Amino acid sequence: DxxxxxxxxxxxxxxxxxxxxxxxxxxxxxxxxxxxxxxxxxxxxxxxxxxxxxxxxxxxxxxxxxxxxxxxxxxxxxxxxxxxxxxxxxxxxxxxxxxxxxxxxxxxxxxxxxxxxxxxxxxxxxxxxxxxxxxxxxxxxxxxxxxxxxxxxxxxxxxxxxTRQTGYDRDYDEYPYRTYRTDDNLLFDVDPLDTRMQIKTRVLGVWVGDAARAYRIDDFGSGITVHNDTIGDVPIVVAGSAQKNLAVAFGRTLPDGTVLSFEPASAPLPAIVTDGEGNTWDVFGEAIDGTRLTERLPLVDSHIAFWFAWWAFHPDSEIAGE
Incomplete structure (x- = not known):
């Protein structure tokens, strides 16, 4: 076996x-x-x-x-x-x-x-x-x-x-799971299951070792909202927009040891955050303006998922803002 x-x-x-x-x-x-x-x-x-x-x-x-x-x-x-x-x-x-x-x-x-x-x-x-x-x-x-x-x-x-030229005959305008995205039903058992929020709420989950935190996409503003945060002992930045259904996370500590702090960028997307040194960074974490041009913010483990799934894989996760 x-x-x-x-x-x-x-x-x-x-x-x-x-x-x-x-x-x-x-x-x-x-x-x-x-x-x-x-x-x-x-x-x-x-x-x-x-x-x-x-x-x-x-x-x-x-x-x-x-x-x-x-x-x-x-x-x-x-x-x-x-x-x-x-x-x-x-x-x-x-x-x-x-x-x-x-x-x-x-x-x-x-x-x-x-x-x-x-x-x-x-x-x-x-x-x-x-x-x-x-x-x-x-x-x-x-x-x-x-x-x-x-x-x-x-x-x-x-x-x-x-494109939809996949070689397969599928109705891509039709969602294959009917009301699944918005209802409270699961097709298969999930354990553990947490219902503190609607289980299909989309969250950006970030984890560092055993420490994890979930950020509700809907909690970001219509413009860009920025959280300078720490998970475990790692300084991170999370930026996103509920209106644009967008959320990304990066580390704030650069290879030279500098720990940056961020605010929303004034330039339009893909620019997303500006740091205290005046550098502007895009949604992929690359500096597109300033003295650190072309440098990259460190990646952190993160991805978007439905809340129930995030919790099932990270049952000690915190919820941002709670």
Missing amino acids: EEWLIPRERVVDGGPGRDGIPAIDNPIFLRADRVGGSARKLVVGYRAGLEVKAMPHDILDWHEIVNDTLDGEPVALTYCPLTGSALLWKSSTTARNPTFGVSGLLYNSNLIPYDRETDSHWLQMLVQSVEGPRAGDVPEVLPVVETTLGTWREMYPDSQLL
Whole structure:
């Protein structure tokens, strides 16, 4: 019997079976300002160097994994519609087949991809392989920015947007889980379950070691709201906008030891925060103005998810503002 690093009895079959939800292996992109769609719909964006890409939730809802390349390196955008979580992983550069597929298995409602090289299973929100030859391995996570398509187009009009030319016949205007995003129902058991807020509330979760905190997206203002915060003993900054459905987190301690403090940037997005030295930083944590031009803020472990899922994986999490 295969050895799992998580309780095997709580790994459930989601129904469609292995590859029943087909990953996209040959993504086709068009310039973002040339692709239609509601300005309010959500996208997941990422970049490396001059390469800037985004993937709409309404496509990810049907496919969950997109195998792509970024700056010449294989990456996998993993998205779980049941937990509302998107993470971008660097794939193995040594594997003959560095791609991932959808296993059809779930743990706490969360996606379990498998890698096609070793057949190992990975648990998305644990950010770790939990079964197989790679068990215990942790993928390198790359930063993503989730926001509305309208906001993304304003920030990066000439970026590449994933198109509906996926090779599959799906009704991408139709959400496959009906009222799931807004109701109080779960399709699978989740333990522990916390109901201090509506369970599908979208939060930005940030964790440092065992310390974790959740920031409700709806608690950010219509403009940019900035929190200079500390998690564990690590100074972080969290910035976001409820209106733009946007929230990002970075470390505040630079490699030279400087600890910065931030306020909302006066320049338009993608500029998001300005520090006490007068540098302005963008949504990916890169300095775009000031003496630290092109420097980067340290990454911290963070991603957006539904509240119930965040709590299930981080049951000691604090809630910002409480």
